[in-house]
Amino acid sequence: MTERSVPRTAVQLVLGWAATCALLLGAGWLLTHTLAGSVGAWDDDVARAVAERRTSGLDAVADVGTLLAETPVGAGVAAVVAVVVALWKRSWLPVLVLGLATAGAGALYKVGTTLITRDRPPVEILDPGLVPDHSFPSGHVGTAVAAYAGTLVVLWWLAPRSRRWVWPLALVPPFVAACRVYQGAHHVSDVVVSGVLVTAWLWLVVRLVLVPEVSRPPARHSAARERGAPAPG
Template sequence: MTASAAGPLPQHTRVRARTQIALRLLLGLAVIFAVEATIGWLVTGHLAHIWPLSAEDGVDRTLAQHRGHTLDNVSGFFSTLANTPSAIALSLVAFVAIRLLTHRWPEALFVATALLSEVGIFLLTTVVIERSRPAVPHLDPHAPPTSSFPSGHVAAAVALYAAVVLVLRRHRAPWPAWLLLAVPCAVGFARLYRGMHHPSDVLAGALLGALCVLLAYRVVLTGRDRR
Protein backbone atom coordinates (compact mmCIF):
# COMPACT_ATOMS: atom_id res chain seq x y z
CA MET A 1 0.00 0.00 0.00
CA THR A 2 1.35 3.41 -0.95
CA ALA A 3 1.75 6.27 1.51
CA SER A 4 -0.88 8.30 -0.36
CA ALA A 5 -3.35 5.46 -0.15
CA ALA A 6 -2.64 4.87 3.53
CA GLY A 7 -2.66 8.57 4.47
CA PRO A 8 -6.43 9.24 4.73
CA LEU A 9 -7.05 6.15 6.89
CA PRO A 10 -6.01 7.61 10.29
CA GLN A 11 -8.24 10.66 9.77
CA HIS A 12 -11.16 8.46 8.79
CA THR A 13 -10.56 6.28 11.83
CA ARG A 14 -10.53 9.28 14.13
CA VAL A 15 -13.77 10.62 12.68
CA ARG A 16 -15.45 7.24 13.06
CA ALA A 17 -14.22 6.91 16.65
CA ARG A 18 -15.51 10.37 17.55
CA THR A 19 -18.85 9.60 15.94
CA GLN A 20 -19.14 6.42 17.97
CA ILE A 21 -18.32 8.33 21.16
CA ALA A 22 -20.98 10.94 20.39
CA LEU A 23 -23.60 8.28 19.65
CA ARG A 24 -22.80 6.35 22.83
CA LEU A 25 -23.01 9.55 24.84
CA LEU A 26 -26.35 10.58 23.32
CA LEU A 27 -27.80 7.11 23.84
CA GLY A 28 -26.65 7.10 27.44
CA LEU A 29 -28.11 10.54 28.07
CA ALA A 30 -31.44 9.42 26.62
CA VAL A 31 -31.49 6.45 28.99
CA ILE A 32 -30.62 8.61 32.01
CA PHE A 33 -33.34 11.11 31.11
CA ALA A 34 -35.86 8.27 30.78
CA VAL A 35 -34.87 6.94 34.20
CA GLU A 36 -35.14 10.35 35.89
CA ALA A 37 -38.42 11.22 34.18
CA THR A 38 -39.94 7.86 35.08
CA ILE A 39 -38.93 8.24 38.71
CA GLY A 40 -40.33 11.77 38.69
CA TRP A 41 -43.69 10.66 37.30
CA LEU A 42 -43.94 7.91 39.91
CA VAL A 43 -42.89 10.17 42.79
CA THR A 44 -45.37 12.90 41.85
CA GLY A 45 -48.11 10.48 40.81
CA HIS A 46 -49.00 6.93 41.80
CA LEU A 47 -46.45 6.59 44.60
CA ALA A 48 -46.89 10.03 46.18
CA HIS A 49 -49.21 8.80 48.93
CA ILE A 50 -47.46 5.49 49.60
CA TRP A 51 -44.81 5.04 52.29
CA PRO A 52 -41.99 6.11 52.39
CA LEU A 53 -42.93 8.99 50.08
CA SER A 54 -45.94 9.75 52.26
CA ALA A 55 -43.54 10.48 55.14
CA GLU A 56 -41.46 13.05 53.24
CA ASP A 57 -43.42 16.06 54.47
CA GLY A 58 -42.77 14.96 58.04
CA VAL A 59 -39.02 14.91 57.42
CA ASP A 60 -39.11 18.45 56.04
CA ARG A 61 -41.22 19.72 58.93
CA THR A 62 -38.97 18.10 61.53
CA LEU A 63 -35.86 19.69 60.05
CA ALA A 64 -37.58 23.07 59.84
CA GLN A 65 -38.57 22.86 63.51
CA HIS A 66 -34.99 22.21 64.61
CA ARG A 67 -33.25 25.03 62.79
CA GLY A 68 -30.62 27.10 64.54
CA HIS A 69 -28.12 29.84 63.79
CA THR A 70 -25.11 27.55 63.39
CA LEU A 71 -26.80 25.05 61.09
CA ASP A 72 -28.38 27.90 59.13
CA ASN A 73 -24.90 29.23 58.35
CA VAL A 74 -23.28 25.86 57.68
CA SER A 75 -26.12 24.71 55.43
CA GLY A 76 -26.01 28.06 53.64
CA PHE A 77 -22.32 27.56 52.89
CA PHE A 78 -22.79 24.09 51.40
CA SER A 79 -25.90 25.16 49.51
CA THR A 80 -23.99 28.07 47.95
CA LEU A 81 -21.07 25.75 47.20
CA ALA A 82 -23.28 23.78 44.80
CA ASN A 83 -25.37 26.51 43.20
CA THR A 84 -25.01 27.22 39.49
CA PRO A 85 -22.31 29.95 39.61
CA SER A 86 -20.22 28.00 42.12
CA ALA A 87 -20.59 24.72 40.23
CA ILE A 88 -19.47 26.38 37.00
CA ALA A 89 -16.51 28.09 38.67
CA LEU A 90 -15.37 24.96 40.51
CA SER A 91 -15.74 22.87 37.36
CA LEU A 92 -13.56 25.27 35.41
CA VAL A 93 -10.95 25.15 38.18
CA ALA A 94 -11.07 21.35 38.20
CA PHE A 95 -10.85 21.20 34.40
CA VAL A 96 -7.77 23.43 34.25
CA ALA A 97 -6.09 21.86 37.29
CA ILE A 98 -6.54 18.31 36.02
CA ARG A 99 -5.25 19.27 32.57
CA LEU A 100 -2.16 20.94 34.05
CA LEU A 101 -1.41 18.23 36.60
CA THR A 102 -1.96 15.19 34.39
CA HIS A 103 -0.79 16.76 31.09
CA ARG A 104 -3.67 14.85 29.48
CA TRP A 105 -6.97 15.90 27.96
CA PRO A 106 -9.15 12.79 28.59
CA GLU A 107 -9.39 13.22 32.37
CA ALA A 108 -10.25 16.92 32.06
CA LEU A 109 -12.83 16.18 29.37
CA PHE A 110 -14.29 13.44 31.56
CA VAL A 111 -15.03 15.92 34.36
CA ALA A 112 -16.51 18.44 31.92
CA THR A 113 -18.64 15.78 30.22
CA ALA A 114 -20.01 14.51 33.53
CA LEU A 115 -21.10 17.97 34.67
CA LEU A 116 -22.47 19.15 31.33
CA SER A 117 -24.45 15.91 31.01
CA GLU A 118 -25.90 16.44 34.48
CA VAL A 119 -26.92 20.01 33.70
CA GLY A 120 -28.63 19.03 30.46
CA ILE A 121 -30.61 16.15 31.95
CA PHE A 122 -31.51 18.22 35.02
CA LEU A 123 -32.98 21.01 32.91
CA LEU A 124 -34.93 18.59 30.70
CA THR A 125 -36.30 16.76 33.72
CA THR A 126 -37.52 19.95 35.38
CA VAL A 127 -39.41 20.78 32.19
CA VAL A 128 -41.41 17.54 32.14
CA ILE A 129 -41.75 17.03 35.91
CA GLU A 130 -43.52 19.72 37.92
CA ARG A 131 -43.19 19.45 41.68
CA SER A 132 -43.67 22.14 44.29
CA ARG A 133 -41.04 22.68 46.94
CA PRO A 134 -41.80 21.51 50.50
CA ALA A 135 -44.52 23.40 52.39
CA VAL A 136 -42.12 24.77 55.01
CA PRO A 137 -40.34 28.14 55.31
CA HIS A 138 -37.58 28.32 52.71
CA LEU A 139 -34.17 29.63 53.73
CA ASP A 140 -33.33 30.36 50.08
CA PRO A 141 -36.25 32.59 49.06
CA HIS A 142 -34.58 33.69 45.82
CA ALA A 143 -34.12 30.16 44.44
CA PRO A 144 -34.87 29.81 40.70
CA PRO A 145 -38.48 28.86 39.93
CA THR A 146 -37.62 25.37 38.71
CA SER A 147 -39.30 22.14 39.74
CA SER A 148 -38.28 20.72 43.10
CA PHE A 149 -37.51 17.42 41.34
CA PRO A 150 -34.67 16.56 41.11
CA SER A 151 -32.20 18.52 43.24
CA GLY A 152 -29.84 20.28 40.85
CA HIS A 153 -27.50 21.24 43.69
CA VAL A 154 -27.04 17.62 44.73
CA ALA A 155 -26.76 16.37 41.15
CA ALA A 156 -24.06 18.93 40.36
CA ALA A 157 -22.14 18.18 43.56
CA VAL A 158 -22.17 14.43 42.92
CA ALA A 159 -21.19 14.85 39.27
CA LEU A 160 -18.29 17.17 40.06
CA TYR A 161 -16.82 15.60 43.17
CA ALA A 162 -17.32 11.98 42.16
CA ALA A 163 -15.64 12.70 38.82
CA VAL A 164 -12.70 14.37 40.56
CA VAL A 165 -12.40 11.42 42.96
CA LEU A 166 -12.20 8.97 40.06
CA VAL A 167 -9.49 11.04 38.37
CA LEU A 168 -7.48 11.23 41.60
CA ARG A 169 -7.78 7.49 42.14
CA ARG A 170 -6.58 6.79 38.60
CA HIS A 171 -3.48 8.81 39.38
CA ARG A 172 -3.01 7.34 42.87
CA ALA A 173 -3.53 10.48 44.94
CA PRO A 174 -1.44 10.42 48.15
CA TRP A 175 -4.55 10.97 50.31
CA PRO A 176 -7.96 9.28 50.51
CA ALA A 177 -9.72 11.02 47.63
CA TRP A 178 -13.07 9.48 48.54
CA LEU A 179 -13.28 11.97 51.43
CA LEU A 180 -14.39 14.52 48.83
CA LEU A 181 -17.68 12.62 48.60
CA ALA A 182 -18.58 14.12 51.97
CA VAL A 183 -19.29 17.37 50.11
CA PRO A 184 -22.30 16.04 48.12
CA CYS A 185 -23.62 14.44 51.32
CA ALA A 186 -23.40 17.79 53.10
CA VAL A 187 -25.09 19.52 50.16
CA GLY A 188 -27.94 17.00 50.26
CA PHE A 189 -28.54 17.59 53.95
CA ALA A 190 -28.31 21.35 53.44
CA ARG A 191 -31.01 21.33 50.76
CA LEU A 192 -33.32 19.35 53.03
CA TYR A 193 -32.55 21.46 56.07
CA ARG A 194 -33.20 24.69 54.18
CA GLY A 195 -36.61 23.45 53.05
CA MET A 196 -35.75 23.52 49.36
CA HIS A 197 -36.31 19.86 48.49
CA HIS A 198 -38.12 16.70 49.45
CA PRO A 199 -35.90 13.71 50.37
CA SER A 200 -36.77 11.97 47.10
CA ASP A 201 -35.61 15.07 45.19
CA VAL A 202 -32.22 14.76 46.87
CA LEU A 203 -31.97 11.03 46.15
CA ALA A 204 -32.98 11.56 42.53
CA GLY A 205 -30.37 14.30 42.21
CA ALA A 206 -27.69 12.02 43.63
CA LEU A 207 -28.71 9.28 41.20
CA LEU A 208 -28.61 11.72 38.29
CA GLY A 209 -25.11 12.90 39.17
CA ALA A 210 -23.85 9.34 39.67
CA LEU A 211 -25.29 8.10 36.38
CA CYS A 212 -23.75 11.00 34.48
CA VAL A 213 -20.34 10.27 36.03
CA LEU A 214 -20.67 6.59 35.13
CA LEU A 215 -21.67 7.43 31.57
CA ALA A 216 -18.83 9.92 31.11
CA TYR A 217 -16.34 7.45 32.58
CA ARG A 218 -17.45 4.67 30.24
CA VAL A 219 -17.54 6.86 27.15
CA VAL A 220 -14.61 9.24 27.66
CA LEU A 221 -12.10 7.27 29.74
CA THR A 222 -12.84 3.55 29.39
CA GLY A 223 -13.54 3.92 25.68
CA ARG A 224 -10.19 5.61 25.13
CA ASP A 225 -8.34 3.03 27.22
CA ARG A 226 -9.65 0.24 24.99
CA ARG A 227 -8.46 1.86 21.76
Protein backbone atom coordinates in the same frame (compact mmCIF):
# COMPACT_ATOMS: atom_id res chain seq x y z
CA MET B 1 -9.49 7.69 21.93
CA THR B 2 -8.91 6.78 18.31
CA GLU B 3 -10.66 8.58 15.48
CA ARG B 4 -12.54 5.39 14.69
CA SER B 5 -13.93 5.06 18.22
CA VAL B 6 -15.08 8.68 18.61
CA PRO B 7 -18.43 8.35 16.76
CA ARG B 8 -19.28 5.13 18.58
CA THR B 9 -18.48 6.64 21.96
CA ALA B 10 -20.49 9.76 21.14
CA VAL B 11 -23.52 7.66 20.22
CA GLN B 12 -23.18 5.61 23.40
CA LEU B 13 -23.00 8.78 25.48
CA VAL B 14 -26.07 10.28 23.81
CA LEU B 15 -28.06 7.08 24.27
CA GLY B 16 -26.86 6.74 27.86
CA TRP B 17 -27.85 10.30 28.68
CA ALA B 18 -31.24 9.79 27.04
CA ALA B 19 -31.80 6.63 29.10
CA THR B 20 -30.80 8.46 32.29
CA CYS B 21 -33.15 11.30 31.40
CA ALA B 22 -35.99 8.83 30.80
CA LEU B 23 -35.38 7.30 34.23
CA LEU B 24 -35.39 10.78 35.77
CA LEU B 25 -38.70 11.68 34.14
CA GLY B 26 -40.17 8.32 35.09
CA ALA B 27 -39.17 8.80 38.71
CA GLY B 28 -40.56 12.33 38.67
CA TRP B 29 -43.87 11.17 37.23
CA LEU B 30 -44.18 8.46 39.88
CA LEU B 31 -43.42 10.92 42.69
CA THR B 32 -46.01 13.40 41.45
CA HIS B 33 -48.70 10.84 40.57
CA THR B 34 -48.67 7.21 41.70
CA LEU B 35 -46.50 7.76 44.77
CA ALA B 36 -47.74 11.23 45.67
CA GLY B 37 -49.90 9.94 48.50
CA SER B 38 -47.33 7.58 50.01
CA VAL B 39 -43.79 8.76 49.34
CA GLY B 40 -45.03 12.33 48.99
CA ALA B 41 -46.69 12.26 52.42
CA TRP B 42 -43.56 10.75 53.97
CA ASP B 43 -41.43 13.42 52.30
CA ASP B 44 -43.61 16.14 53.81
CA ASP B 45 -43.42 14.57 57.27
CA VAL B 46 -39.62 14.45 57.09
CA ALA B 47 -39.45 18.06 55.92
CA ARG B 48 -41.59 19.21 58.87
CA ALA B 49 -39.55 17.17 61.35
CA VAL B 50 -36.29 18.62 60.05
CA ALA B 51 -37.65 22.18 60.06
CA GLU B 52 -38.62 21.83 63.73
CA ARG B 53 -34.99 21.13 64.61
CA ARG B 54 -33.39 24.09 62.89
CA THR B 55 -30.87 26.20 64.76
CA SER B 56 -28.86 29.28 63.81
CA GLY B 57 -25.68 27.19 63.78
CA LEU B 58 -27.15 24.57 61.46
CA ASP B 59 -28.56 27.33 59.26
CA ALA B 60 -25.01 28.60 58.70
CA VAL B 61 -23.74 25.11 57.90
CA ALA B 62 -26.55 24.58 55.39
CA ASP B 63 -25.65 27.87 53.71
CA VAL B 64 -22.13 26.52 53.17
CA GLY B 65 -23.45 23.32 51.60
CA THR B 66 -25.70 25.28 49.28
CA LEU B 67 -22.88 27.64 48.27
CA LEU B 68 -20.57 24.74 47.43
CA ALA B 69 -23.05 23.44 44.88
CA GLU B 70 -24.22 26.67 43.32
CA THR B 71 -23.77 26.23 39.58
CA PRO B 72 -21.06 28.91 39.16
CA VAL B 73 -19.11 27.54 42.14
CA GLY B 74 -19.37 23.85 41.24
CA ALA B 75 -18.74 24.43 37.54
CA GLY B 76 -15.88 26.76 38.40
CA VAL B 77 -14.23 24.14 40.61
CA ALA B 78 -14.59 21.51 37.90
CA ALA B 79 -13.19 23.87 35.25
CA VAL B 80 -10.14 24.85 37.30
CA VAL B 81 -9.36 21.23 38.19
CA ALA B 82 -9.86 20.12 34.59
CA VAL B 83 -7.48 22.75 33.19
CA VAL B 84 -4.81 22.28 35.88
CA VAL B 85 -4.77 18.48 35.56
CA ALA B 86 -4.91 18.70 31.77
CA LEU B 87 -1.82 20.92 31.71
CA TRP B 88 -0.08 18.79 34.33
CA LYS B 89 -0.75 15.48 32.60
CA ARG B 90 -0.70 16.91 29.08
CA SER B 91 -4.03 15.25 28.37
CA TRP B 92 -7.44 16.46 27.25
CA LEU B 93 -9.18 13.79 29.35
CA PRO B 94 -9.86 15.89 32.49
CA VAL B 95 -11.51 18.63 30.44
CA LEU B 96 -13.62 16.18 28.47
CA VAL B 97 -14.71 14.07 31.45
CA LEU B 98 -15.61 16.96 33.75
CA GLY B 99 -17.13 18.95 30.90
CA LEU B 100 -19.41 16.06 29.91
CA ALA B 101 -20.29 15.31 33.53
CA THR B 102 -21.32 18.86 34.43
CA ALA B 103 -23.05 19.57 31.11
CA GLY B 104 -25.02 16.33 31.29
CA ALA B 105 -26.05 16.99 34.89
CA GLY B 106 -27.17 20.50 33.99
CA ALA B 107 -29.20 19.22 31.05
CA LEU B 108 -30.91 16.62 33.25
CA TYR B 109 -31.89 19.35 35.70
CA LYS B 110 -33.24 21.57 32.93
CA VAL B 111 -35.36 18.83 31.39
CA GLY B 112 -36.56 17.61 34.78
CA THR B 113 -37.70 21.01 36.06
CA THR B 114 -39.31 21.83 32.71
CA LEU B 115 -41.37 18.65 32.40
CA ILE B 116 -41.98 17.70 36.03
CA THR B 117 -43.97 20.02 38.30
CA ARG B 118 -43.52 19.30 42.00
CA ASP B 119 -44.10 21.73 44.83
CA ARG B 120 -41.34 22.28 47.34
CA PRO B 121 -41.77 21.00 50.91
CA PRO B 122 -44.53 22.63 53.02
CA VAL B 123 -42.07 24.39 55.33
CA GLU B 124 -40.26 27.70 55.43
CA ILE B 125 -37.62 27.68 52.70
CA LEU B 126 -34.32 29.12 53.89
CA ASP B 127 -32.97 29.62 50.36
CA PRO B 128 -34.97 32.60 49.05
CA GLY B 129 -35.97 33.16 45.45
CA LEU B 130 -36.54 29.54 44.44
CA VAL B 131 -39.23 28.66 41.91
CA PRO B 132 -42.03 27.15 44.05
CA ASP B 133 -42.78 24.13 41.82
CA HIS B 134 -39.21 23.23 40.79
CA SER B 135 -38.53 20.85 43.66
CA PHE B 136 -37.68 17.94 41.35
CA PRO B 137 -34.86 17.26 40.66
CA SER B 138 -32.21 18.90 42.83
CA GLY B 139 -29.80 20.87 40.69
CA HIS B 140 -27.47 21.45 43.63
CA VAL B 141 -27.07 17.73 44.27
CA GLY B 142 -26.53 17.07 40.56
CA THR B 143 -23.85 19.76 40.44
CA ALA B 144 -22.17 18.36 43.56
CA VAL B 145 -21.97 14.87 42.06
CA ALA B 146 -20.75 16.03 38.65
CA ALA B 147 -18.23 18.60 39.94
CA TYR B 148 -16.88 17.16 43.19
CA ALA B 149 -17.34 13.43 42.67
CA GLY B 150 -16.18 13.97 39.09
CA THR B 151 -13.06 15.73 40.33
CA LEU B 152 -12.42 12.87 42.73
CA VAL B 153 -12.68 10.28 39.95
CA VAL B 154 -10.43 12.23 37.59
CA LEU B 155 -7.72 12.66 40.23
CA TRP B 156 -8.13 9.07 41.41
CA TRP B 157 -7.38 7.76 37.94
CA LEU B 158 -4.88 10.31 36.66
CA ALA B 159 -3.05 11.23 39.86
CA PRO B 160 -3.01 8.09 42.04
CA ARG B 161 -0.68 9.67 44.60
CA SER B 162 -3.40 12.17 45.47
CA ARG B 163 -5.86 9.51 46.59
CA ARG B 164 -5.09 9.88 50.29
CA TRP B 165 -5.93 13.57 50.07
CA VAL B 166 -8.91 13.76 47.71
CA TRP B 167 -11.23 11.07 49.08
CA PRO B 168 -13.16 13.61 51.24
CA LEU B 169 -14.62 14.97 48.00
CA ALA B 170 -16.91 11.93 48.08
CA LEU B 171 -18.60 13.45 51.13
CA VAL B 172 -19.63 16.66 49.36
CA PRO B 173 -22.70 15.32 47.48
CA PRO B 174 -24.39 13.75 50.55
CA PHE B 175 -23.52 16.86 52.56
CA VAL B 176 -25.13 19.08 49.92
CA ALA B 177 -28.18 16.80 49.80
CA ALA B 178 -28.64 17.05 53.57
CA CYS B 179 -28.29 20.84 53.42
CA ARG B 180 -30.92 21.18 50.70
CA VAL B 181 -33.39 19.06 52.67
CA TYR B 182 -32.60 21.04 55.82
CA GLN B 183 -33.30 24.32 54.04
CA GLY B 184 -36.65 23.07 52.80
CA ALA B 185 -35.57 23.45 49.18
CA HIS B 186 -36.17 19.80 48.27
CA HIS B 187 -37.84 16.64 49.47
CA VAL B 188 -35.68 13.68 50.44
CA SER B 189 -36.79 11.81 47.32
CA ASP B 190 -35.72 14.76 45.13
CA VAL B 191 -32.14 14.66 46.35
CA VAL B 192 -31.94 10.86 46.35
CA VAL B 193 -33.11 10.53 42.74
CA SER B 194 -30.82 13.35 41.64
CA GLY B 195 -27.81 11.85 43.39
CA VAL B 196 -28.37 8.35 42.04
CA LEU B 197 -29.03 9.31 38.43
CA VAL B 198 -26.27 11.91 38.09
CA THR B 199 -23.91 9.37 39.64
CA ALA B 200 -25.04 6.92 36.94
CA TRP B 201 -24.34 9.56 34.28
CA LEU B 202 -20.89 10.25 35.75
CA TRP B 203 -20.15 6.53 35.82
CA LEU B 204 -21.11 6.25 32.15
CA VAL B 205 -18.82 9.13 31.18
CA VAL B 206 -15.93 7.64 33.14
CA ARG B 207 -16.56 4.16 31.76
CA LEU B 208 -16.73 5.27 28.12
CA VAL B 209 -14.21 8.13 28.04
CA LEU B 210 -11.71 7.94 30.88
CA VAL B 211 -11.19 4.24 31.59
CA PRO B 212 -10.39 3.15 27.99
CA GLU B 213 -7.75 5.87 27.64
CA VAL B 214 -6.12 5.27 31.03
CA SER B 215 -6.10 1.51 30.47
CA ARG B 216 -4.57 1.76 27.00
CA PRO B 217 -0.92 0.68 26.83
CA PRO B 218 1.63 3.36 25.90
CA ALA B 219 1.97 3.90 22.16
CA ARG B 220 5.62 2.84 22.08
CA HIS B 221 4.74 -0.48 23.72
CA SER B 222 1.94 -1.11 21.26
CA ALA B 223 4.16 -0.28 18.31
CA ALA B 224 6.84 -2.63 19.58
CA ARG B 225 4.36 -5.47 19.90
CA GLU B 226 3.04 -4.86 16.40
CA ARG B 227 6.57 -5.19 15.02
CA GLY B 228 7.11 -8.35 17.01
CA ALA B 229 9.88 -6.75 19.00
CA PRO B 230 10.10 -6.70 22.79
CA ALA B 231 8.69 -3.57 24.40
CA PRO B 232 11.30 -1.16 25.75
CA GLY B 233 11.91 -0.90 29.46
